[in-house]
Amino acid sequence: MMTIKEQQDRIIEDFEVFGDWMEKYEYIIQLGKDLPLIDPKYKTDDNLIRGCQSKVWLHAELTDGKLVFTADSDAVITKGLVGLVIRVLSGQTPKDIAEADIYFIDAIGLTSHLSPTRSNGLLSMLKQIKLYAIGYQAKSLQN
């Protein structure tokens, strides 16, 4: 299993081959379309992260000390980006996730998707993932 840093570096490397914005977004859109990300039973209002622009559903589960995320979005570009975030963070330990520095979105030139204006789904999702991680980390310390 690659570390969070290795996963991010791999994505940054993948994105280096794209010549222009169209190729980049074509890839993200394809990613969004290809990923069956979430079990429909988890697409509940409880798991819904409302952004002004698009909806994101996020489900977290702790398995063998690793935090596994599944997610979906009603917008395909958001879904593709969500897929990338999950590739980086899902299956890692709560501690590693809580402490992770997420730099790949900036590095692949998609920072605009994280702009805090009217909280778009992606930024809210990243926050939620961190909250889950911190929550599970606290829980494991108690036990």
Add this chain to the structure above:
Amino acid sequence: METTTAEHIIWQEQDLVRNEFPILKQTVNGRPLVYLDNGATTQKPVSVIRSMQEYYTTYNSNVHRGVHTLSQQATAAYEAARHQVAAFIGANHHEVVFTKGTTDAINLVANGFRKDILKEGDEVIISAMEHHSNIVPWQLACEEKNAKLKVVPINDKGELEMDVFRSMLNPRVKIVSIAWVSNTMGTVNPVKEIIALAHEQGIPVMLDAAQAAAHIPIRVHELDVDFLALSGHKLFGPTGIGILYGKESWLNKLPPYQGGGDMIKHVTFEKTTYNEPPLKFEAGTPAICEAIGLGAAVAWASKLGIHRIQAYEHQLTEYAIAALKAIPGLRFIGEARHRSGAISFLVGDTHPSDVGVLLDQQGIAVRTGHHCTQPLCDRFGIPGTVRASLAVYNNTEDIDRLVEGVHKAVTLLG
């Protein structure tokens, strides 16, 4: 025909008009900027930017206070701006209250009604196409007073159902507050008729003119409207400033909104007497520079002529609608017979936010989302729309770029 001549002049002048907006001369993501988000905020002409720079460079000072020269200059400019805005909407200057914007103006009125007028069982009428800023203040007031918020429905084209509106009017209704122009669909509501019908039953009317001010001539006295709100930044002026127009009798009747300096006549710890309107509603140091900027903005728009702006935008809107219609799978949200240049659409089953992201990559600024009209989007069962909203500095090239951009976005998403 007189109007044809006027339109013709503007078409010829268009390059000159556009030239006065420095921000438009830039590239975004490698392409010349196409700014079609005027419903959110308009850009500012050089004259507005200069007026604000001049204020801070040469006569920044507090208003209504000092005997010194700069303070007198600032006060004169601030009050001159009030006169300019009053002339722009056909009002007397003492009927124009400077506010932070439309939202603030609506809150001012809703707060006054909550305190002194609304009682249990009363009703307030709004419409299904309102911006959240013309929903929530009334909702808060109604909740507190156990009054009812009634909503005029719309048809599938996005027009008010006037028959229903007529049937909703009754003596329990204390105010009708309605958008002049829908920010999401561009529908221009029959405000004259709305006001006449409400007045027949002695009910006052407030108009949210945020989306009308830069596009439609406003004559408040001719309309006989009781209250009208608008925002400076949607009218080529700065943010943080707007106005509430209120009939003199209403401004006298409404209680003060906030307490502080400037709004008082005499203060003792037992009792404060208030200043006359409009100052009664302008507590604290106002947004002086912004008011001066707004004055310059309405001067700019008046010089060009709002009638001519309206005629030009009407043609450009028709051009845009015809061009967008040719895109396979595109449907408009809002197809009112009387409309302005806020054009909402969806293409096939693409998500508006995806289309917006891909347009931005091509240097095209549109708004996507629910446009702060969630109940309206629910009415149509949609997550939001892509909205292109025009202003006088837009041209057919902008529209052509938009159409090309949507094509490209849909191909990528397809």
